[in-house]
Amino acid sequence: MATRNAYLAYKRDTSRIIYWVVQTSNAIIKNLAVAADNAGGDGDGDDDGVPKEPNLSGAVTVAGLVTLAKLISKHVDNAPPAILGLFQSVIDARTAAHSAFRQFAARNPDPEILRSNASHKRFIDALVVAFEALGGKAALDSETGAGDTVPASTESKDDLDQLLLANLNSFAALNLQGPIEPEPESDDDTAPPMRRKQAKPGKGKKGKRAKKPKKTAVAAEPEPEVEDVPLESYRIIQDKEGIVTDYLMAVYDLVRHMMKLRGKMQEIWREVAYDGLNTAVAGAVSHIAVGMVQRTAAAMFIDFPGHDSFQTVMDTITRGDVDKCQGMFTMNLFQLPKHGAGEDAHKIVERDVDVKEQFFIHAYRDLLDFVLDFQKTRSGKPTKRMLADIKDWDPNFNLARATNDERIRWRRAYTINWLYDLTNVYSCVVVQRNNVKKEGHVLENVDWSPKGPWSMHRVLFGLQDFASFVTTLAMQKPGTDVRKRILPHHVFQLQCIVDSLAVSRGWSVSPLRGHIVVPPARGFRPRREVDLFMDRNSERMFQGYAQGAFVLEQILEKDSKETRGPSAYDQLIEITKLMRLDFQDWLGESKYKYGLNTIPPSRFSNTDSNGLWEYSPFLCGVGLAEALQLAYKLGMWLWDKLPDITYMVHLHNMLHQRGFIKQPVGLYASLEEFFPKCFYEGGKIPTSDFADALARHGKYVNQAMRLRHRETKLVANDAGSTIHELIGVDLNAVFTVKSDLILYHQANWNPDRIPDADIPLASLLQGLRLSQTKRVVDPATGKLTFEETDLVRRMREQKGKDASPDFLNEMAHRFETKSPLPGQPRGVPGLPGGGVGADWQIPESVRQQILQQFPGYELKTGLPVRGQQAPHTIAGHEIGDDILLDMYKMDLQRDVCGVAPRSSLNYAWVTARIKTTLMQIEAALKKGRYSLYREAYESGAPELGSLVQKRFALVHYACISTDDEALRAIAAVFENPRAGFMNHIYWDDLVGEMELPATTARREQENIMTPEPDGCLVM
Structure with missing residues (x-):
């Protein structure tokens, strides 16, 4: 699925704009050269600053983009609506970022930020000039209807070719200098017609020259003219300030993305603690959420090598001074109008963001402090200074009566104690070999990875990757700087681990409301360790x-x-x-x-020597x-x-x-x-x-x-195979059916990587994947139908002869989206950062869940179909990752404890x-x-x-x-x-078809967290 991250969408849209501009201008330049040769010219052209040779790199400067846009405007009336829509999207994204950066600079007049903002403004101005040269908003409105939008993105290179190359191929017959004799043998009349401006009188007549043989226009190429340049390499060359601006946009978007996913994971772990959601489902969804952060960060930072560590992200977003940064970020709650009311959204609440909490700085510092402390002795015991901070951690501490600082200190002590236990357990085999058998393994050189030489000695379930990462850092020589090795997804995963315990005690964190602690008196179950924290599942x-x-x-x-x-x-x-x-x-x-x-003994020995598991619902979930x-x-x-x-x-x-x-x-x-x-x-x-x-x-x-x-x-x-690798389902001869858990795990918790042939039928993932399947024209009927993928074939086989011709269209229609109107806020009210467009055709089960959490919110059920692309296009950024996590959760629940509990x-x-x-x-x-x-x-x-x-x-x-x-x-x-x-089966009972667990407690807590349910949170 296409990314749902705003920066990556901006980056993708920019590449597609440059792709079209470069390919179109190359075609014009080549035809200008042909026309000049036919007219006896020298091929210099008449446009000031117009390149004489096609662009073969796919990269242009800001000024070059304007020049090429003006060149195109002289020979093409208007750019295609899709390209204008991409332009508008990029300009809107840059303008929104610029506005935020100006507010930030007003509170913190940093010279580097000021220079970046000035460069940013010049970049936006250049984009606007290029946009207007190609027709601008007026042309866009005339093509789509005032105030409407065009689907601005496609989901694959094939779709991009259909959208853009069809326009490029029309240059095959383009004559820029008057009539050109067609070649007699040509009978190809399939090229789409293209509007062009008439050649102006006097052009090409500046003097008589020796005549050259007449050439015909360049034939259409089935492939792009810039060979071997991937779409992602079409880009705008920027100066240092421009690169800094792009990086700022990336890190702000990444942190927003992490904040939203953190909120969703807190909600899921509340369902475990108070509504009986199976911990294995929550654990699997946690893996998916961590993977989302990891892939998003990797895709962002590929353009910024060496700047992908969380330390760099934190320094960038806080300008190196966390305390000074407090008060410079706000979270606004907007009131959404009822559908058809004709009103705009208006702000009703504005709050300062708790920077240390919401930007994961507490979790990062706790992790870093633990690693540095462990390195000092590598004995598995805290130093005296650290011990003074974390000793006597009380699992029964009354969070409701504590101050915010006391709660944070309590959480920090828990985090570091738990990391000590995690590292000691994970490394125990090697440490015992050194201590008992005197084997002399050099700790900093040991391969601690789950696939390493010690992998056959299993000592942990579900969290080997994270335990390997933490242990590798902790076992380095004293004083080793590990900050560059701590990536955003590591910090996010630790935050989710800690939150799983905190929310089970009624402590949640909201971007709008800050720290919220709901005492047991509000109706939650008693806080009995054996009931809440020991994983009964x-x-x-x-x-x-x-x-x-x-x-x-x-x-x-x-x-x-x-x-x-x-x-x-x-x-x-x-x-x-x-x-x-x-x-x-x-x-x-x-x-x-x-x-x-x-x-060393467990850090929780005073209360429960099994505290590694007892005090970590997260570990219980992923382990199960x-x-x-x-x-x-x-x-x-x-x-x-x-x-x-x-x-x-x-x-x-x-x-x-x-x-x-x-x-x-x-x-x-x-x-x-x-x-x-x-x-x-x-x-x-x-x-x-x-x-x-x-x-x-x-x-x-x-x-x-x-x-x-x-x-x-x-x-x-x-020799390196473990028992668990010897019994892989893929090695079986007959019993090769995979459970949903195995499918997600084998895809590295990335649902997009699950093959069509393996997707469970009658699942939400099936419907989502079907809606993304490419449409092709059926040669027999002339109608659009689905490409014959493994999933489509399986669905037809299952449906049998009684299937209606359009049953696949009907299924895909439930999952399709429509872009909101300009100025209309995106997102499900009450969820930070939004999630789903107001006209999204959600599955009824998900729709009921949203309505249950946010009563009174109206969800449209219709989807206006515009043209042939809308029915099968999912604008990736319209479906929030939080909503996707709900879908995956329901499918996993179906597999673990639902209607198909393999x-x-x-x-x-x-x-x-x-x-x-x-x-x-x-x-x-x-x-x-x-x-x-x-x-x-x-x-x-x-x-x-x-x-x-x-x-x-x-x-x-x-x-x-x-x-x-x-x-x-x-x-x-x-x-x-x-x-x-x-x-x-392992459980006492199963969950019915798409049945939601009892949610009285969760709804009570949600109402406390979000007092204005009909709202949209925006940072």
């Missing part, structure tokens, strides 16, 4: 998995004893046991809780999210190795279809629904010929296993249950001396030598059996007791 997950895994290990050992020779079950038993022990030692609590004598992924991967890996599971699903289906089981058993019916293609050919459940269906599936499995054997062997031979199924317990049922069937048939049992187990046939072969034969014979008594005996085992799906 992690405990449930571990207990459920451990019980199932322990039983499964015993069943596999029994099967192993019945297998002759080296047993294939040995590896299954070993990995199942190792996973269980990993969860036991490090999920939800760690060995640190019971004391590791070779490293990873544990669910690993348990799922193990389940898929086991089922790929154990054909018994597939046999039993086929056997249950046959009994149900033939009426021996009246109502399908819930567990087996659910497995068929979740993994249809894993159990049946083409995913179609057979209703007859059950033995043939089983045989066809077995043949498919054998072929798939042979194809995957080489890949699995290569991974197994990799991640919540206890696969170890399900496997144990199904294999137990199979053994009970074997026992019942053996006791009854039924013939199908004797044929499978006692015939002595050579092809029935292994246990797996015997069980296949048993199911095969049952599928063709006419012995109703034997089949009734099998059905009785399935139904006594019936294995329900809900008996095999």
Whole structure:
């Protein structure tokens, strides 16, 4: 998806303007040269300052942009509306930034800022001159209607080519110097007509010269004239002040972006603490939010190498003096008019921004102070000076009665204590090797990365990347300057970690209202550590998995004893046991809780030696999210190795279809629904010929296993592989379905990187991706339709023959946006920085959530369609990242504890249950001396030598059996007791279809935070 960051949108729009200007002016320059040659001229042209050669670099100066715009204006009546819209957008962005910088300079007359502002003003003036030369606002209004806007951005290079190159190709027939004889053989009349100004009398007649051979106009090029120059390289060359201005725009926008995402994450962690949102969902969304900040910063700072550290960002935005900067930033709340009222938004509240709090300076300083203190001794113990600040941290401190400074000191003590525990736990393996075995590892040279040599010794779930980063800094030599290595997303992640605890105690931070503490008396649940802070979900997950895994290990050992020779079950038993022990030692609590004598004790030992987990909802959430992924991967890996599971699903289906089981058993019916293609050919459940269906599936499995054997062997031979890499779903032959958690994790928590082929159908991500899919003209109907991507193909297959021709259009229409009118504030009222345009066609579930949080706000449900681009264009900056996080949260909730809970199924317990049922069937048939049992187990046939072969034969014979008594005996085992799906999940209950959790507490707190619900926050 295109960026939703204002600076990156400005940067992208500027590149596209320069792209069009350079390509158009190049075409004019080349045609001028041809015309001059035909007229016998010297090719010098008549326009002062006009370049004689095309631009081959894609870069222009500010003055050069004006010159080229004036050149274009002499030969083209008006620029395309889309280009004028881009111009207007860039001018508006620069003007808004200039206005803010002038106010900043008025309060802080810094010479550098003053020089930058002067340069900024000259740049805006030049843009305006170029804009007006190309037609300006008058031309834009005449094309689109006064006050309307044009979709100013496209989402891909292909779309850009369609929008811009069509205009460039029209220069193929452009004649700037009078009629040019067409070549006789040319019959191409497909070039679009182009308006041009008539050549003025007298042009090209300054003197007689020797005639040159007449040339025709330059033929249209299918590709841009500037070869090998990517779109991002089309830019305006600026002086030092101009670069400083761009950097200022970037850092201010980045901080705004981080502030908005922080507010959304506080809201999500409040839902965990007070509304029962599953911590794994919050943990996964936290990863996505951190990734958003990381990608945004990386995209911004690619133009400013060496200036990407948070220290540089902080120094820039505060001009190096945080205290002096206080009072120079304000947050305004605007009242939004009702739709159709014909009124403008007006400001109703203005507040100074708490710079240290809102610009993440507290979190940054706490992190830096911890690293520098740890480096001094690298013993894992705070220095005496630091200990004086952080000792005796009280988890029961009454935040409601504390002053703001006391709360900040309390939070700082918690942050540094928690970072000490994190680093000590993460580094414990290496430190113990040094302390006990005297191995002498040089701490500053150790590769602490999650993929490093110590990765096989798992001591933490969900937070390895952050723990690796912090540990790497802390283990450097004393006094090592690490400031350049701390990036904005690191600080943002630490802030989210700390906020997850603070909001669970009722302490929230609002840009408009500052620090807000809601005491328990306002209706929140009691602050019991074991209830609020100990992650009960992690405990449930571990207990459920451990019980199932322990039983499964015993069943596999029994099967192993019945297998002759080296047993294939040995590896299954070993990995199942190792996973269980990993969860036991490090999920939800760690060995640190019971004391590791070779490293310092927990900094929270006075209150809870498991404080690393107990006092970090964030760690509980991300840890549980990873544990669910690993348990799922193990389940898929086991089922790929154990054909018994597939046999039993086929056997249950046959009994149900033939009426021996009246109502399908819930567990087996659910497995068929979740993994249809894993159990049946083409995913179609057979209703007859059950033995043939089983045989066809077995043949498919054998072929798939042979194809995957080489890949699995290569991974197994990799000395650096961990257990968790050995059981990757991608290495399976048949059970390759991925949970949503795995999809997001494999995409590095960037939903845009999830392949179309993997996107879950019936998800919000599906609808969002569909709305971004390129439209093409159907040659049969002449209508716009969707490009045949993997997602579109899958949706058509799922819908089947009954699908209406426009069902894809109808689905995409729900997610489309419309740009607001000029001057109309963007954003959902009450959310800092806005989020969604007023005319956005939101999914009903998201719409209800917005209305629930902001009662009385009117949301339009219609989407005016303008032209052919509007229906399939998403203006990326119109959909705020906060709204996207809500969408991702709902999809993840659906996977973790909702209507399609693949991640919540206890696969170890399900496997144990199904294999137990199979053994009970074997026992019942053996006791009854039924013939199908004797044929499978006692015939002595050579092809029935292994246990797996015997069980296949048993199911095969049952599928063709006419012995109703034997089949009734099998059905009785399935139904006594019936294995329900809900008996095999980790949680007590599931969330219904798009159901929102109880929100009384959250709405109460939101009302306190935002007293004017019908408003839009703007910094």
